[in-house]
Amino acid sequence: MSYYDLHIHVKDSGGEDSVNDIISMASRIGLKGIGIVLHAEQPFGEFSDYKKRAEEKGIDLVSVALVQAKSVNEMQNLVSKARSKAEIVAVYGGDYDINRAACENPMVDILLHPEHGRLDSGLDHICVRSAADNNVAIEINFHELLESYRKRRIRIFAKMKQNILLCKKFGAKFLVTSGAVSKWDMRFGRELAALPFLMGIELGQSIESASTFPVELVRLNREKLAGKRWEGVVIHEDLTEFTKDEENEV
């Protein structure tokens, strides 16, 4: 099974290690794909070089635009700009207004740590229902747990659990990421998939949140970026080849 981790920081986005180090560690721990997070304002030009290096090691590199905004308007502007250049658009959560606006925006793919820096879980039933309607996935960020201890870790886990149980009730998607800022924060997807299981999700669905779901999300977004998929329309390459052959025969 292919495991993807769609939230890893590198030096350019506040992380500690270079892309090469991250790719080497991903290959070492057995990940099939990694999402390198860059700020939405940053240029994504160097990504093709990184992709070639990753492909040599058998890793699928995914570009993730991190939208970190102070207001809802700023967030929506950044999301619409980032949508055309990155494969995944992720919004930095924490503020309730931004969490809700992200859940209501179909251009957003992932809402990162909605409980970050809050006393409550950051999401309510309205947000989660919107997230389910607009295909916005809610993130379980392992780094938040890894870097906290005792009372703080307990509270963060409880908030995450509340969000995940709301996702389960309303059918919203969720995914587990390492949120790594260095190569030593990275974890294999199967280990991360144990977290939703401990939060009350079935084991199969927990494993999907680190494997099938991110793989499918990346595939759909790549098709959209390549112009092969719009809302309600999909172009099948095999079908066009078939019709071309048929035309030649005629």
Added chain:
Amino acid sequence: MEPKRLPPSLRTKSRYIVFEVISDGKVVFEDVQKAIWNSVAEWLGELGSSEARLWIVKNMYNDDKQIGIIKCSHDRVEHIRSSLAFVKIIGETHAIIRILGVSGTIKSASLKYVEAAKLPYAN
């Protein structure tokens, strides 16, 4: 006199988790054991750890491959898996614990995962 061994139907079912330590430098068994116990006790608490019936098998730890076996209760495998993810430092080096597989007997765990594993960073 010692108590008699329980019949198989009354014994608690176990699973054997094979893990690999990925680290900067070499780590010894004592440090690995300490890091795992601390992590499990911190994440699961004393009650949860006792329910997991954790046992780190000393004579199955391979120093060269940095691979070892943990015995635990069959219904606490995911709890132990998540606890192992919280290990950040072993001894004085950065480390990650990666699970290679889970097995029902120590023999098959050893054959399938420990003996089949390559040396670290060997191509």
